[in-house]
Amino acid sequence: MEINITSEQRRFYRENGYLVLDAITTPDDVASVRAAYDRIFEQRAGREVGEQFDLAGTDEDETRAALPQILNPSKYAPEIAESLMKKNAISVAKQLLGDEAAYGGEHAILKPAGSAAETPWHQDEAYWDPAFAYNSMSIWIPLQPATLENGCMWFVPGSHRGPIFEHRQIGDDPRVHGLEVIGADVSSGVAYPIPAGGCTIHHNATLHYTGPNRTDQPRRALIMILGLPGVRLPEPRDFPWQARWQTARQARAKAAETGG
Numbered sequence: 435m436e437i438n439i440t441s442e443q444r445r446f447y448r449e450n451g452y453l454v455l456d457a458i459t460t461p462d463d464v465a466s467v468r469a470a471y472d473r474i475f476e477q478r479a480g481r482e483v484g485e486q487f488d489l490a491g492t493d494e495d496e497t498r499a500a501l502p503q504i505l506n507p508s509k510y511a512p513e514i515a516e517s518l519m520k521k522n523a524i525s526v527a528k529q530l531l532g533d534e535a536a537y538g539g540e541h542a543i544l545k546p547a548g549s550a551a552e553t554p555w556h557q558d559e560a561y562w563d564p565a566f567a568y569n570s571m572s573i574w575i576p577l578q579p580a581t582l583e584n585g586c587m588w589f590v591p592g593s594h595r596g597p598i599f600e601h602r603q604i605g606d607d608p609r610v611h612g613l614e615v616i617g618a619d620v621s622s623g624v625a626y627p628i629p630a631g632g633c634t635i636h637h638n639a640t641l642h643y644t645g646p647n648r649t650d651q652p653r654r655a656l657i658m659i660l661g662l663p664g665v666r667l668p669e670p671r672d673f674p675w676q677a678r679w680q681t682a683r684q685a686r687a688k689a690a691e692t693g694g
């Protein structure tokens with residue numbers, strides 16, 4: 435299965451900062467990745483090195499995560515590393531950005547059944563090093579249908595052409611890893627329900643959101659980041675919210691690094 439991005443789709447992405455595809459992979463590939471995905475969340479893979487944590491809560495060991503996330507799931511699941519969806523994501527990125535586009539990592543966000551946790555409106559670039567300019571994209575792939583009820587993706591069309599807005603930790607709590615935007619107008623946001631194995635693709639500056647999961651089944655999403663190399667800015671920007679992070683996840687990563 436090969437994905438061919440049309441010139442119309444390229445134009446849509448350039449203009450709106452996102453694109454939606456009904457299929458980036460096959461049902462067999464979705465089934466294989468989904469089994470691996472459930473396994474590594476069950477194992478809390480990467481917890482001790484700070485790669486598994488609660489995106490929307492304070493991430494204590496004993497409390498149930500509101501929005502569990504695993505960074506670099508391919509490290510823990512060869513099925514994901516070798517998946518057709520990953521191969522096709524690289525192809526799509528090259529078609530949209532050019533042959534220089536390279537794989538920049540991935541993460542998995544699980545929205546448990548009945549979870550009230552939103553992934554609040556934000557721009558991905560707010561998490562990244564402000565010393566660089568980016569031309570990157572996140573390819574968001576649900577491993578079951580993504581619906582309005584279970585937390586499908588929303589975008590503000592054209593927001594990738596605007597500034598990076600101020601952000602803060604969700605609920606203004608520095609123990610929380612997840613960020614939320616402050617002061618952006620998101621009233622023109624549009625929801626995109628898509629089938630399992632479809633994808634949404636968004637630029638690093640596009641404002642996006644996913645809602646709570648009001649169903650009795652988990653909502654699984656695998657997100658791959660691809661892009662051109664970052665370009666160092668002559669004048670560094672300041673993202674002051676990044677200095678406020680005080681997460682348990684950082685502490686675990688540091689302890690693992692120092693052999694603690």
Ligand code: NI
Pocket residue numbers: 556557558642
């Ligand atoms: Ni995001």
